[in-house]
Amino acid sequence: MEAGSGGCALEKLLKKGAEADIYVTEWFGEEVVTKLRKPKTFMHPKLDAELRRHRTIREASFLSEAKEAGVLTPFIHYVDPSKGEIVMEYVKGTRFKDALLTGPFDRIAPLCVELGRCIAKLHGKNIVHGDLSTSNFIITDQTLTFIDFGLSSSSQRLEDKSVDLHLVKQILKSAHGKIWEKVFQLLLQGYGETAGSKQVDALQAKIKEIERRGRYARVE
Amino acid sequence: MSTNDSNIIGIGIESTAHTLGASIVDSTKILSDVKDVYKAPEGAGIHPREASRHHTEKASEIVKQALNKARVKPKELRFVAYSMGPGLGPCLRVGAVVARTLSSYLKLPLIPVNHAVGHIEIGAMLTGATDPVALLVSGGHTVICAFESGRWRIFGETLDLSIGQLLDQFGREVGFASPCGARIEQHALKSSNLLSLPYSVKGQDVSYSGMLTAAKKMIHSGQRFEDICYSLQETGFAMLVEVAERAIAFTEKKQLLVVGGVAANKRLSEMLKEVSTRHSASLHVVPLLYSGDCGAQIAWTGLQAYKAGVQIPVEKSIVRQSWRLDQVDVPWRNF
Structure with a gap:
């Protein structure tokens, strides 16, 4: 002990x-x-x-x-x-990751939007979480509690905020392969509600650029 | 011919970068694995044209040797597999031409294999890993992945340089010839003095470009070369191992597989061993003989693909210089 x-x-x-x-x-x-x-x-x-x-x-x-x-x-x-x-x-609740794995999707959909809103709020204050993995959000009373800020940083750069979103996208793709697109779309919707659709467009363009930089990514 | 016959023998051709390899496998084992490696001049990297010339000159000899060593006659072959990508265009094309020729002449199905999937499959086969988190570390790749819904899904990767490129480009700065990993490892063994290099982990991803710049600067600022090698390994590998640990903690898988040329590094395995023990996972390191590029990775993966019905007509068998691991359907793994 x-x-x-x-x-x-x-x-x-x-x-x-x-x-x-x-x-x-x-x-x-x-x-x-x-x-x-x-x-x-x-x-x-x-x-x-x-x-x-x-x-x-x-x-x-x-x-x-x-x-x-x-x-x-x-x-x-x-x-x-x-x-x-x-x-x-001690925040008691279900991990977002587990909710995504168990479903049903309809019940989680509002939380995906909420997740987007929360990330936009952090980014709005120039907080880049740095580890936006689906196991780092705990569902509590129809909202989310964020944990694991050990890799967080302060940044105004679009690049850093985009890497943050790229990380969510990557983890959704790798761990929730069948529903990742729906989840990510809802997330962006929520992000747009808080930060505006122009900001979402700028982020999406930047995410594409980051992905193109990846090894063996096809140049489009 | 049916694919249900008990023993299937086939050939695989590898030519993505500096290695030209040919290998014969049967349903359970590697019968032969022959290769010849293009050697870059000191201080230089692979020149794609020179490497492809090397491959062209060696191709028929390597294929012949692979057949002889396996004691297999061409007519016993049931498929021809080749590395379709990713890699250097001129090099890939040599392997593709060899494979198309064999396929047309012997009237055998042509099987396209993704080089990265090949590294993982041969590693899994040789080490008995069934459902691992796989760390692929080489000159071309730095990827942490796990199998999920029909594909190897990338959990984390490098945002810029591969670990092999980091080591090679650093080594070339002092005049080493690629691949430089083994020589850097030798020098690193003579030091235990850690110099401060940028440590860049972003979630599940790593970035090595800053570290390369800083390490190159150190060479010219008069730091002890052994100390820089040591620090480069300690810091660069720590980032990788940290991300691998994240993948294990997140996926809760119980096996960690390490493949690719850099898997030959003892210090890296040592670090990964500690992490896997901490998470009660078993560590599977691909044997040295098959860590680098080889025909066996293509032949063995080709066999799995052939049995699952994957084939490509010769007229569509182009090479794909950019072909990411997570774009490849893997129908032979079903869980």
């Missing part, structure tokens, strides 16, 4: 992620989640320490910034960059 901050015991492993391990713990009587970026033993210790520290700080600050943009994120209770640890609210 490992001791986390504040002496709470990290006993209940909720998810072994790539970035970090997620534990359900207790914080002053409240059930919370502790996200712990453990040392990655495959990396050089210097590189690993730098990345973990950096990403922990980023994650904590962007979890707050996203709230200012009007996107739900877990509340933070405690941050320890040197340990790579964040204690935050």
Whole structure:
């Protein structure tokens, strides 16, 4: 048993992620989640320490910034960059990824639009999430809570926002191959509702450009 | 002829880049795998025209050797597979001409094979991986993919240079001849001093162009060459392994397969081993002999495709320099 901050015991492993391990713990009587970026033993210790520290700080600050943009994120209770640890609210709900996999599609459709709106809100405040994977949105009361801001950055560039959307597209294609087009269309619709259709057009053109840069992409 | 006969023997021709290869397979194993590799001059990359000339000169000898080593007569063959792409046009065309000729002369079905799918299939066959997350790392590719709804779906990839290009272009800066990976690995072993290079992971994707520029600058700013090689490997591979880990965590698959020329790098396998252990997945590294481009990857994949009914008429058998992995239907994998 490992001791986390504040002496709470990290006993209940909720998810072994790539970035970090997620534990359900207790914080002053409240059930919370502790996200712990453990040392990655495959990396050089210097590189690993730098990345973990950096990403922990980023994650904590962007979890707050996203709230200012009007996107739900877990509340933070405690941050320890040197340990790579964040204690935050335990958001209970279904992962967007699982909802897409189980269906039915009609029930998820409004959430795809909502996802687009949320991403547009983040981008509107120049927050680029950096890891828009379908496992990083939790469905709560017909809206979404965003998590995993470790790769987030601040940028006004159309390129960076387009890469963000390209990532969603890629994960939809690879993990939800049969419905990806419908989901992505709804997402763009929602994005347009918040950011305007002109912005969506500009982003789509940029996404195409990024995809053409990909290895062995056919030049159209 | 029916495709249900117990043993099917066929030939595969590989010619996407510097390697001209021919291989004979039967239903269960590789009977022969012969190749000849075009060698670029020191400090230079592959010259497509020179490489294709090399292939033209070697083709008949390589095909003959493949048949002899397998102790197979041309009339025993049931199909001819060739790498249709992606790759260098002039090189691809040589392999295609050889394959078309064999196909027309022997009246055998012609099977188009995607080179990247070939790397994955031969790796899966040789290592027993059934449903893996596959990491394809070579001069042409840097892709993390998994099989889903009929195709290899790209989970993450490089946004610019492949890992092989990163190593080659860096190596050429000091006068190495491509491929440079093995020599860089040797130099890296002599250092443990990590220099700071740009670490660029974007979601599931990686980007190496910034790292290449920074590493080249270091050569000219007087840093120890061994330290730069070490740092290039440590940082460049860490990015790859991180993305591979994301793919495993996301897909929750229990096998990690590593294929392509860069799979020969020991340090990369070592790093991937740690990640797969952490996620209780098994690591499958393609054997060194078949990590680089070879005829066997084309012959073996050709066999699977042939059994699934994939064929192409000679008059349509063009080559495709750009043919992404995720555009290829894979009817022989059904899950």
